[in-house]
Amino acid sequence: MPAEVTHLRSDAQDNRDKILEVAREVFATEGLDVSMREVARRAQVGPATLYRRFPTKEALVTQAFEEQMGACRDVVEEAVADPDPWRGFCTVIEKVFELHARDRGFTAAFMSAYPKALDFSKNRGEVLALIAGLAARARESGDLRPDFVVEDLVMVIMANGGIRAGSPAASVAASRRFAALAVEAFRAGGRAPLPPAVRLPLMPV
Missing domain, CATH: 1.10.10.60 (Homeodomain-like)
Structure with missing residues (x-):
């Protein structure tokens, strides 16, 4: 050549x-x-x-987000393989929230409808299907509230993407607290201590 x-x-x-x-x-x-x-x-x-x-x-x-999508799928597949479905479900929330907190763009991309981006849309659909199956197992075990639907998780991922803090580290810390709040909201019963609070800047009125 x-x-x-x-x-x-x-x-x-x-x-x-x-x-x-x-x-x-x-x-x-x-x-x-x-x-x-x-x-x-x-x-x-x-x-x-x-x-x-x-x-x-x-x-x-x-x-640009092919690697992040792969990482997100790896997290979910690892959680699905956990013999304890509730622990696996909590792992999804904690790790996926942190992944999204580190990358605003990936959150927006994950939540966007890209009909022509077949691979991206296919991967996202498969990830959500895996989570739905894991949630069904967690409901059957009595740990996940019976009225949970996958759209609830999508909603809190969107909310997690809206976290704005003074630094990337503060965003991740705030996301971890929010993940703990989400876990408690989805739990069928019981309480657990939350991680330390993080000061967030006030949103403009």
Whole structure:
């Protein structure tokens, strides 16, 4: 293969990797509202280069969060394998909440409808189906409240994504407390101490 072709392909891969790295960072800290042109600017590539690699924002978001989706699925599969369904259910809440707390963009992507992003949508559907099966087992064991539905978990994941704190560490700490609150709300009976409270900035009125 001619050296100039190899160099061209290497540059193209470098640009793709740079775009994805910047997109993950920007979406994680600022959410999905950041424009494609802004991603291109921060990645120091031209808009044409960005659109050549990722024709739509949907495609960019899907690729950017492929790793996070895999991590989310791993958490759920590990929890499903736990012989104690309630412990597994609690693991899902605690670990998934923390994963989302570390990455605002992933929360938005996970909750978004991307009909053309078949792999992403398929993975999300499979993850929710696994959680539904785990919840059914936890209800049968008498630990999970009988009126729980998967939409309840989706709702609290959305709420968890709205946590705003002074630093990433504070966001994670607040998310852990919220996870403990959610567990208590879903528990069929009993009480457990919550993690320490975290001061959150007041929302503007």
